[in-house]
Amino acid sequence: MAVIKIAIYQKNLHKRFTHEEIVKIQQSKAHFLILPEGYPHLFQSVSPKEGTKHEKEYQDHILEISEKFSGVILGGSHYRNNENGKLVAALPIVQSLVLVDFYEKKTPNKTVDIEVKEGVTESIFIMGGLRFGLLLGEDIQNKAIWDEFKKENIEIIFHLDTAKPDRNYEDDLSDYEKLAKEKNIHLIRVCGPTDGKPARSLYASPSGINWKVGKIEEDKDVFKTLSVNVMRSYLL
Template sequence: MAVIKIAIYQKNIHKRFSQEEIIKIQQSKAQFLLLPEGYPHFFQSSSPSDGAKHEKEYQDHLLEISEKFTGVILGGSHYRNNDNGKLVAALPIVQSLVLVDFYEKKTLNPNIDLSVQNGSTESIFIMGGLRFGLLLGEDFQNKIIWEEFKKEGIEIIFHLDTTKPNKTYEEDLSDYETLAKEKNIHLIRVCGTTEGIPARSLYASPSGINWKVGKVEEDKDVFKTLSVNVMRSYLL
């Protein structure tokens, strides 16, 4: 068994990290930092294609965090034209001032991801001594991805999300708790705050809900460092 330290930052997706917040992340000494879907989004873009024009500015801010934080940064997400010229919603993966890779969203939101195409990257990564699965937003509902996780024996899954306001706080907790128990996985979700939409970051494990933001924190920035015990996924 190994203990992995994972920092999650429930963050307003329109606000940059201050130097004080970056120092807080650095002092956590975590191996991973998870940022919510849609972070950073500093420009009020009129469309995903317009948002893709700001790709470099988004990535530069992640690299600014990486100057102090030596672990793996996952997220949040932004629109970009990939190497094949497809407009996709992409989750950048950064470590040690290097943009290592992208995870591309496979299950699009028809109301938001306008003219965006389904991604085709792998959903399983090995970084920081850990083999893990990634889900971005609506990928949570993608049965094909979940079947792949089961086939490959993935023990820990990171869900970078935007909370869906059609569910109650209690329903969200119940869904994640049930799934983590049924699939015998560690499921860590990080959400961002924006425009009155609640943020419900949480950590569900086979034993139940290990941590969650309270109802009074749904509209607040919350930083939390989790210690996760993994059995099968840690690579020496």
């Protein structure tokens, strides 16, 4: 068994990290930092296609964190044209000032991800000695990804998400608790408040909900460091 320290930052999608916030991340000495789907969204693009113009600026802001934080940074996500020229929603994976890889969203949101194509990358990665699965937004409903996780015996899954305002707080908790128990996994979700939409970051395990933001924190920035015990997915 190994204990993995995972820092999650429920961060407003439109606000840059300050120097003080980056120092707070550094002092956590976590192995991983997880950021919300859509972070950073610092420019008001009218469409995903327009959003690709800011790809480098979004990545540069994530790299700013990596200057101080030596762990693996997952997220948030931004729109880009991949190596095949397809418009995708991509989750950057960064460590030690290097943009190591991307995870591409497999299940574009039909309302928000206009003209965005289905991603083609793997859903399972190995970083920091850990094998883990990634889900971006609606990917949590993608049966093919879950089948892959089951086949590969993935124990810990990070879900970078945007909470849906038409769902209530209790239903979100119940659904994640049920899913973690059913799949026998550690499921860590991180969201970011934006435009009046709630953010409901949480950590669900086979034993239930281990941590969650409170109802009064749905519209706030929240930083939390979790200690997760893994049996199968740790390689070192």
